[in-house]
Amino acid sequence: MYIHQAEQIKKIDNQASEQGFSLFSLMENAGRGLFEKISPLLKKENQTLILCGRGNNGGDGVVLARYLKQAGFHVSLVFPLSEPKTKTAKQHLDYYLQQDFTVEKWNTNDRYDVIIDCLLGIGTKLPLRSDVKNVVSWCNQQDALRIAVDIPSGVQADRGDLVVSEESEQPNIQLNHAFLADYTFSLHGYKPSIFLLPSGKYFGKTDVVSIGLKQTSNVNLLTEESVWKTFPKRNDAAHKGTFGTSLLVAGSDEMPGSAVLAAIGAIRSGTGKLIMATSHLAATTIASRVPEATFMLNGLETISEGEVPEKIIAAGIGPGIADITKAQKAVDELMKLDIPLVIDAGALRERKDWHARGPVIITPHPGEFSRLTGRSVKEIQANRIKLARKFSKKYDLAVVLKGKYSIIAFPNGETFVNPTGNSGLAKGGSGDVLTGMLVSMLATHDNYQDAVKNAVYIHGLCADIWIEKYSETSMVASDFAQLLPEVLGKIEGNR
Numbered sequence: 347m348y349i350h351q352a353e354q355i356k357k358i359d360n361q362a363s364e365q366g367f368s369l370f371s372l373m374e375n376a377g378r379g380l381f382e383k384i385s386p387l388l389k390k391e392n393q394t395l396i397l398c399g400r401g402n403n404g405g406d407g408v409v410l411a412r413y414l415k416q417a418g419f420h421v422s423l424v425f426p427l428s429e430p431k432t433k434t435a436k437q438h439l440d441y442y443l444q445q446d447f448t449v450e451k452w453n454t455n456d457r458y459d460v461i462i463d464c465l466l467g468i469g470t471k472l473p474l475r476s477d478v479k480n481v482v483s484w485c486n487q488q489d490a491l492r493i494a495v496d497i498p499s500g501v502q503a504d505r506g507d508l509v510v511s512e513e514s515e516q517p518n519i520q521l522n523h524a525f526l527a528d529y530t531f532s533l534h535g536y537k538p539s540i541f542l543l544p545s546g547k548y549f550g551k552t553d554v555v556s557i558g559l560k561q562t563s564n565v566n567l568l569t570e571e572s573v574w575k576t577f578p579k580r581n582d583a584a585h586k587g588t589f590g591t592s593l594l595v596a597g598s599d600e601m602p603g604s605a606v607l608a609a610i611g612a613i614r615s616g617t618g619k620l621i622m623a624t625s626h627l628a629a630t631t632i633a634s635r636v637p638e639a640t641f642m643l644n645g646l647e648t649i650s651e652g653e654v655p656e657k658i659i660a661a662g663i664g665p666g667i668a669d670i671t672k673a674q675k676a677v678d679e680l681m682k683l684d685i686p687l688v689i690d691a692g693a694l695r696e697r698k699d700w701h702a703r704g705p706v707i708i709t710p711h712p713g714e715f716s717r718l719t720g721r722s723v724k725e726i727q728a729n730r731i732k733l734a735r736k737f738s739k740k741y742d743l744a745v746v747l748k749g750k751y752s753i754i755a756f757p758n759g760e761t762f763v764n765p766t767g768n769s770g771l772a773k774g775g776s777g778d779v780l781t782g783m784l785v786s787m788l789a790t791h792d793n794y795q796d797a798v799k800n801a802v803y804i805h806g807l808c809a810d811i812w813i814e815k816y817s818e819t820s821m822v823a824s825d826f827a828q829l830l831p832e833v834l835g836k837i838e839g840n841r
């Protein structure tokens with residue numbers, strides 16, 4: 347599933363127009379596609395209000411109104427901000443009027459069952475003017491089903507922040523900030539703000555309306571199908587060497603549990619062998635929970651001094667590590683190897699030089715990414731896709747920016763948004779499991795990008811499977827020991 351930035355959409359539209367596919371036809375396709383998605387949500391006796399702005403988002407509303415009226419729905423088409431100003435929207439309004447359909451006057455005392463927001467789309471530039479604010483605020487106070495076209499009015503296409511003023515300090519839903527949709531139907535593809543905060547809270551259920559344009563974007567939503575297709579097959583002749591040895595530098599006397607969780611993530615995700623470089627105390631704890639692991643005792647010290655186990659094909663460092671200085675030295679040593687390296691938690695610090703022989707994957711949560719980039723968490727949350735891409739490109743490494751809709755940005759510009767996961771993952775230890783899974787999948791996949799995508803998707807899917815039976819509140823990171831076999835069974839079974 348493609349995700350498009352506003353600028354990309356404009357380019358695609360221009361290109362289509364140069365190739366003979368007029369904006370008039372695109373708007374016709376948009377209105378027709380919207381009719382097909384929206385009409386099943388309406389009852390014939392419903393009173394539906396379509397509120398149109400002056401741009402092409404408003405034009406989409408005019409076409410939709412025509413189709414709904416032709417199909418016998420009770421629709422009031424209203425221009426609360428005055429009539430359209432773009433050429434294409436005007437053309438469609440002319441055609442609509444020629445079919446003997448009418449435009450209604452804006453009357454805030456009228457009551458509607460359904461309100462369709464075609465006020466502003468990707469042409470929005472904040473701050474919102476007060477005339478739009480008033481209309482949006484009225485909509486949000488009506489007892490009606492609210493449907494937004496392309497994006498809810500008040501939300502920008504590419505950024506997550508809604509109000510450019512001190513008011514925006516309040517991240518919760520504000521009735522006059524943006525149209526609070528029950529459904530949003532995006533044209534051509536999703537826009538980044540669906541996956542950003544606080545904008546994402548205003549979209550409701552989402553779907554895409556295809557308008558006949560060629561799909562190209564290097565920002566995509568991960569799908570389960572792509573995981574089935576790329577998850578490695580295990581042949582019957584496999585032995586423990588076939589799937590490679592993974593190294594996890596994790597755990598300390600202070601934090602043995604993180605290493606246990608990382609080890610569980612790794613051992614349940616396919617690696618042939620697992621070496622845990624850890625402290626004596628942590629090793630005892632790990633051995634009782636993951637007897638399959640072998641150990642490099644005093645692991646962090648030994649690796650930081652340049653002694654690294656042989657024949658490892660993927661490594662990860664960070665969970666449960668307390669000594670930041672030694673962690674950096676160990677990272678320096680691991681970067682000399684020509685293998686993929688995951689850097690997480692205690693090992694994830696600002697560095698001047700991120701250059702490594704093999705691919706580097708960093709897994710910050712927003713707080714850690716704030717430390718790495720010097721930007722506030724709020725700014726990061728509002729621009730997760732853009733900032734992850736920027737960091738990835740600048741330092742030539744893969745960024746897994748964790749949180750709702752984790753972002754995976756690769757240095758070649760390919761970027762993925764992960765749709766799986768829920769608040770069950772917002773617990774200490776779930777990141778440690780992910781690091782273990784990543785290392786293990788890097789050891790078993792031929793393509794490192796597939797390994798990263800699959801680990802992130804499957805990690806979230808475990809939490810989604812958990813809430814089919816249990817509560818998000820009750821999930822803990824140790825549950826992955828049971829969830830991974832179930833979820834991987836599902837993935838392998840679907841191939």
Ligand SMILES: NC(=O)C1=CN([C@@H]2O[C@H](COP(=O)(O)OP(=O)(O)OC[C@H]3O[C@@H](n4cnc5c(N)ncnc54)[C@H](OP(=O)(O)O)[C@@H]3O)[C@@H](O)[C@H]2O)[C@H](O)CC1
Pocket residue numbers: 355359369372373376399400401402403404405406431432465466467468469470471472473474475478495496497533534557
């Ligand atoms: N390929 C596609 O996906 C297609 C999508 N279509 C639809 O077109 C819109 C984009 O249309 P555009 O005309 O570029 O822009 P908008 O309709 O979103 O908005 C322009 C109007 O919005 C006013 N505006 C902008 N910011 C504010 C604000 N902060 N407060 C109030 N008003 C604002 C602006 O007014 P000005 O007076 O400032 O100019 C414009 O009137 C896209 O989203 C889809 O819905 C096409 O139909 C087909 C191709």
Ligand SMILES: [K+]
Pocket residue numbers: 403463464465466467494495496497498499
């Ligand atoms: K809209």
